[in-house]
Amino acid sequence: MLLNIFRRTPILKTGFPDIHSHLLAGLDDGSKSLEQSEEMIRLMLDLGYTGFVTTPHIMSDYYRNNRDTIFPALERLQEHLKTVGLTVRVQAAAEYYLDEALMKMIEKPDQLLFLGDRYFLFETNMFSQPLTMNEFIFKLSVESIRPVLAHPERYEYLHQDFAKVEELRDRGVLFQINSLSLLGAYGKAAEKLARTLIEKEWVSFLGSDCHTPLHAKGLADVARDRHFKKALDLPLLNRTLV
Numbered sequence: 001m002l003l004n005i006f007r008r009t010p011i012l013k014t015g016f017p018d019i020h021s022h023l024l025a026g027l028d029d030g031s032k033s034l035e036q037s038e039e040m041i042r043l044m045l046d047l048g049y050t051g052f053v054t055t056p057h058i059m060s061d062y063y064r065n066n067r068d069t070i071f072p073a074l075e076r077l078q079e080h081l082k083t084v085g086l087t088v089r090v091q092a093a094a095e096y097y098l099d100e101a102l103m104k105m106i107e108k109p110d111q112l113l114f115l116g117d118r119y120f121l122f123e124t125n126m127f128s129q130p131l132t133m134n135e136f137i138f139k140l141s142v143e144s145i146r147p148v149l150a151h152p153e154r155y156e157y158l159h160q161d162f163a164k165v166e167e168l169r170d171r172g173v174l175f176q177i178n179s180l181s182l183l184g185a186y187g188k189a190a191e192k193l194a195r196t197l198i199e200k201e202w203v204s205f206l207g208s209d210c211h212t213p214l215h216a217k218g219l220a221d222v223a224r225d226r227h228f229k230k231a232l233d234l235p236l237l238n239r240t241l242v
């Protein structure tokens with residue numbers, strides 16, 4: 001269902017940057033090589049994406065990324081794209097996993113990587129809301145940093161309790177939906193919550209969360225989705241970033 005390798009018509013009629021992906025080679029469970037990064041970028045450019053803020057995982061035990069791994073990898077990708085004659089703007093931030101290590105990291109906010117100036121992309125485990133969530137949100141807000149929860153529709157603890165979604169929003173958390181959620185790529189419950197959040201106009205960012213060329217190809221199939229079209233008409237913050 002996700003794969004339509006024959007259609008390459010743009011899904012995005014106006015220029016639109018992607019702000020959540022794993023395009024830097026060898027840093028996480030995303031791209032495995034510069035060639036694969038290039039393939040994903042070419043596929044997404046064909047769909048109408050106009051630029052990228054790519055966001056490698058930072059997760060203490062699994063992906064020990066930081067500025068010293070991310071920026072050299074970004075430079076290698078930019079060099080590679082130049083070599084193959086691809087002109088496209090690629091920047092880097094990160095997708096931070098909320099754990100104890102992150103609670104320490106936010107004590108030094110000038111070291112953090114942001115989407116734009118002040119948007120901070122983070123994810124949590126899938127099953128239970130971290131006990132530190134409210135403290136985390138509060139500490140960022142004190143620094144005028146805006147937390148952006150990556151793919152809220154994927155978390156089981158939010159499927160079970162919509163009041164928790166409302167509470168996060170009331171506390172100032174912005175939501176970033178994965179476009180592929182609308183195709184059921186992460187299951188029925190995720191699809192349903194993604195649609196609800198779009199209906200309520202509570203979506204601030206759309207992201208591909210592209211890890212592989214298969215994800216990039218799958219994006220072609222979301223073009224006709226009613227909620228995807230509605231999301232594109234929202235005042236998404238993607239357009240302010242790249």
Ligand SMILES: [Fe+2]
Nearest residue numbers: 020021095209
């Ligand atoms: Fe991601």
